Amino acid sequence: MAVYTDVSAASLSDYLAAYDIGTLVSYHGIAEGVENSNFLVQTTTASFILTLYEKRVDPADLPFFIGLMQHLAANGISCPQPVAMRDGTMLGTLAGRPCAIVTFLPGVSVRKPTAANCGQLGRALAQLHLAGAGFEITRRNALSVSGWRPLFEAAGPRTDTVHPGLAAIITEELAAHEAHWPAALPAGVIHADLFPDNAFFLDDTLSGIIDFYFACNDLFAYDVAVCLNAWCFEADGAFNATKGRALLAGYQAVRPMEAAEVEALPQLARGAALRFLLTRLVDWLNVPEGALVRPKDPLEYLRKLRFHRAVASARDYGLAA
Amino acid sequence: MAVYTDVSAASLSDYLAAYDIGTLVSYHGIAEGVENSNFLVQTTTASFILTLYEKRVDPADLPFFIGLMQHLAANGISCPQPVAMRDGTMLGTLAGRPCAIVTFLPGVSVRKPTAANCGQLGRALAQLHLAGAGFEITRRNALSVSGWRPLFEAAGPRTDTVHPGLAAIITEELAAHEAHWPAALPAGVIHADLFPDNAFFLDDTLSGIIDFYFACNDLFAYDVAVCLNAWCFEADGAFNATKGRALLAGYQAVRPMEAAEVEALPQLARGAALRFLLTRLVDWLNVPEGALVRPKDPLEYLRKLRFHRAVASARDYGLAA
Structure with a gap:
């Protein structure tokens, strides 16, 4: 910053x-x-x-x-x-x-989102997905599956200096996603970086969304997966299913997900965790001398990735059956 | 920053x-x-x-x-x-x-002050000196003469790595000021750090003064000397006597300086240049790894100090005879 x-x-x-x-x-x-x-x-x-x-x-x-x-x-x-x-x-x-x-947009971002915040965020995300319809310019997601291996290569052999065994996990994940990434799901303009610091609230009501500089055309459910990662984990690394349920219910109240999207959610969440793990890893390994910006901890996303690897179905995120 | x-x-x-x-x-x-x-x-x-x-x-x-x-x-x-x-x-x-x-104070600071800006700054500085009268709390200037030698000692033998011969010049200056620093001049609350980024203008009219975190009790004319250093030199290191004249005339229009203050001005200007040279030198030599703040160039103040060493009288600053 x-x-x-x-x-x-x-x-x-x-x-x-x-x-x-x-x-x-x-x-x-x-x-x-x-x-x-x-x-x-x-x-x-x-x-x-x-x-x-x-x-x-x-x-x-x-x-x-x-x-x-x-x-x-x-x-x-x-x-x-x-x-x-x-x-x-x-x-x-x-x-x-x-x-x-x-x-200028009034509002403040929340450090520790509540379940109510997550519910509103879910609604806003779905509204954003619907509102993107008809926008004529397109932009591919340079940070989707095909962009991940180059990031891993950029990190190179120093990967395991950040965490022993990290390279093996990333290798496994890359292989899984490159082979099985869902392609035929509803897509359109996504925010792709809708972290809590990019959403403003006023008196606990969502007042706006900012920072569209990762926005692109990609799967809507992938954007949902990014938000599950960014909004629904506690500081201690635990997934908060109440927040997940609120986020997903908020989203579905505006734009109900198709069965195939729901089914793909665990993999999309793994992929989203991998994407932030990889970009943070590269930033972490490439802090320039006298840097003005402190890099974010990549291992936060390794912990999230591990959670998603153990998930059986979208129900584990709080989605109603 | x-x-x-x-x-x-x-x-x-x-x-x-x-x-x-x-x-x-x-x-x-x-x-x-x-x-x-x-x-x-x-x-x-x-x-x-x-x-x-x-x-x-x-x-x-x-x-x-x-x-x-x-x-x-x-x-x-x-x-x-x-x-x-x-x-x-x-x-x-x-x-x-x-x-x-x-x-919140409206206004913007000027990067390259004009002579008109300097004139207004001079007036504002004198108004500030007068307005400080009656303020009951006092604070000594930790960065006046007695504070300079400890700064030089903190810089230590690395001083000449910044500029060959710098230590000798500082040694000479310290001896001169410690022996002859004026004591019996009008004093009161001074700003002590009134650089262009601490003065706001709106439509070329001075709209406010900020950042009082170096303010202290000291000689008024020393504060004038700090401002001559901070406002009246060009980017190429040359003193601009038109700006100096404007600043001093603005000041004197509100608070005429006594003859002893005018006489002391060259030495006070040398001292003020030395003070910023020393603090910048120490900061320059002590940049922590991964620092968020880039230190300011100490040699800018060496150039200013050299100008003041060659000054014969306050007339060289543009003061009317």
Whole structure:
């Protein structure tokens, strides 16, 4: 969490002149967003978030991200809404980086989600899946099954230095998923990174979803599996079936899952755990000297993966029979 | 610039209950303040800054800092105003740290101050010096002359690894200041760290002064000298006498300096340059592994010190004869 790029008041004021949102009153770099630099900008009219896209974001993906937020907001999802310049464009350049201004979303993320939070998150996720329909741009999920082996290769022989036996488990998982990953399930635009820090609540009511920079086209149930991993485990590593039940019930109340999705859920949850295990592993092994960002613990996801490997059916996640 | 301490929404909401400022709407860790963790907090009533005091701040100094901001605000200075809890106290505890909430000040700091900015800064500095009168708590300047030799000793033999010959120059400067530091000049509460990032402007008008965590009792003219160093040099190291003239004229328009202060200015400017050279040197030599904060270049202040060593009189700073 850091601000990677410095922006001067003079250059920001100049940049804002292309918009119709008032003049600069204050701005603060905010310590959020692992991938980009974010600023909370207050103008004479309102608060906004300015994002400078750093090198980990492919500029070719920006029309997808910006267009998606616009599409979702137009379809009733509470998410940051890109603000257009007077000439209608929504992507600009500041301090040598591509950038965009989006509306400021009130709300705070919860550190320890309650079952009620999980239920609301499930509903919001299903609403998001439905609202994505009709969005014209597509983006493949670079971090789905075919992207996992390259990550493992990037980690290389140092994998077992993080945890003895880790390489063997990953090898086994990769083989299983590459052979049997479900393909014919309902798919569309997914968030793909809907962790608790990307959902805002106000007075315990979900007020918005942020950070669409991993969004892509993939299986809806895989997105559900990502959320089960991110929302329903306790700090001690235990899966909380009450939260799982709430999340899944919330989801199904808006978009009932097909039988094949329910059946695939344990494997999708294993795959989702593997995906975060692998990206965290690579980050963990590649912390640059003097890094501004502390990597997240990959072993949290090894523990989750082990839970999913022992799961017999979607019932173990709390799904009603 | 970093957020050192994590604060959960739940604990912040609980903490806000002691105040009469509404309920939590959003909060963002802001990448500002080298010493403390700062959050921009929006409640149902307004925006505030929450500061968690980290280990470099002595808790015994907090009543001085908080009381000073309150005193200055009550005496017409635009600065963050500490917000009292319902029971009247202004210092609390959050995430195990002492903390305070202050009002949010609009405005942006300027990267490259103009002569007009310097003139306004000079006026504001003099107003601040006058407004400090009557403030009952005192705090000695731990970073004045008697504090410099211990800093040099902390840097130790590695000093010359930063720049060949640096130790000799510092030795010479220390001897000169320890022998001849002016004592009988007008004194009171000074800011002591009024760099451009601690002054806010709105539409080129100075809108406020922030960050009083180096404030102390010391010579007013020393504070002027700190500002000459911080505001009136160009990026290429050259002193800009137009800016110096503007700063000093602005200051004198509000609080005319005595002849002895004017005479002492070159030495005070040398001393101020030495003070920042030394603290930056120590920070530079002691960057912890994986540091979240990049140290500032000490040699910037060596260049400034060299300029001051060549100065004949206060006229070289642009002061009218």
